[in-house]
Amino acid sequence: MSTLTTVEFRPLTIPASVDADDAADFIGMTLARNEIYREIAGDDDDAMTPEQLLPHYQSNPDEIRLIWVVVDAGRIVGRIGVDLPLEGESKNAYWIVELLRSHHGRGIGTAAYALVEDAARAHGRTVLQSWAEHPDAPGTRLEAPTGFGSVPEDRAARFYARHGYTLEQVERKSALDLTASRDAVDRILDSATAAAAGYHVVQWVAPTPDEYLEGYAWAKSRMSTDVPTAAMEFDEETWDAERLKRHDQRYLDGGQTALVTVAVEDATGTVVAFNELVIGRDLTAATHQEDTLVLKEHRGHRLGQLVKTAGLARWRSIAPDSPRVITYNAEENRPMLDINEAIGFVPVSYSGAWKKTID
Ligand SMILES: CC(C)(COP(=O)(O)OP(=O)(O)OC[C@H]1O[C@@H](n2cnc3c(N)ncnc32)[C@H](O)[C@@H]1OP(=O)(O)O)[C@@H](O)C(=O)NCCC(=O)NCCS
DSSP states (O other): OOOGGGEEEEEOOOOSSTTSTTOHHHHHHHHHHHHHHHHHHSSSTTOOOHHHHGGGTSOBTTEEEEEEEEEETTEEEEEEEEEEEOSTTOOEEEEEEEEOGGGTTSSHHHHHHHHHHHHHHHTTOOEEEEEEEOOOOSSOEEEOTTSSOEEEOOHHHHHHHHTTOEEEEEEEEEEEETTSOOHHHHHHHHHHHHHOTTEEEEEEESSOOGGGHHHHHHHHHGGGTSSOOTTOOOOOOOOOHHHHHHHHHHHHHTTOEEEEEEEEETTTOOEEEEEEEEEOSOTTSOEEEEEEEEOGGGTTSSHHHHHHHHHHHHHHHHOTTOOEEEEEEETTOHHHHHHHHHHTOEEEEEEEEEEEEOO
């Protein structure tokens, strides 16, 4: 067994493409990432190909992404990431330390975490935040201060606590079985369509058509202000057509298919609600439901149900062999959970959202 002194934290080279001569570390990082998530979740639903992941690490005017690989005896066994939003005078840093289970419990995580805090300080960031999935386990649990949800006091929870973090929020990961009955989706789509008088549905596969760029960009920006975040801190994001095009381009460059379903107000042509379903090149893999939002002033018209079920209905012809849809919601977000539960989503695991403020 190697000791901590044989372990190296190496800044990750971001190659121009996955076929480039210097892409080996990026590919190794992706494989380690997928293996770590498989160890935690017991499935490959969060797996990404290097091709899919690479666009998210290429330089981007909206954030700085620092990343190191953890190398032991020539093998990549983990990664350290620090994301620094470039929104105004942002004080926030979001980070991960992820190691293969074979490398837990030797102080590697603690040594890696020192890099996180150093990077945050060097960039003047004082609000450090991180998320981890906490698979269900017997024993002591930590309750979210929101009053909704708890996580087992597992190794990750002890790690956060030892480094001065507090649990702020619990997120539910849910899955919808696409091989089961479609009745609930069809029934809710019909009733929501009837209830949503004055609005109509528009759908496209990314890239976003020009006529919806501005409207969808505004709705996307509200994801940073209008969703329940408990005491977690997020900068208000400014989205314009150019930022939205960069967002779409990452899906396209990664070979992903993203279906966007929006509700448009008939009278004004404004995009007032949206839902996103995404899958990679492997159409037999899990689908991910990304953002869903109804603008505040248009809530109460069943538009959340409308965009979600219209998306799922259309998805049958886009990815008929995808077995399930995965989605994440704050455990206290009852309006959204009500919709998902009615559609047939069931909880599969819980993540903790952790925060620490430094001087
Ligand atoms: C959470 C995680 C990063 C911690 O990494 P780690 O290297 O195991 O963490 P530490 O260095 O703090 O060591 C953990 C344990 O080993 C013990 N330990 C610390 N230094 C040690 C050393 N030099 N030798 C032996 N044991 C040591 C600690 O007391 C601690 O015990 P505990 O788990 O019972 O509380 C790691 O478990 C992991 O990658 N988990 C999956 C991903 C994840 O959840 N990440 C959370 C942050 S995003």
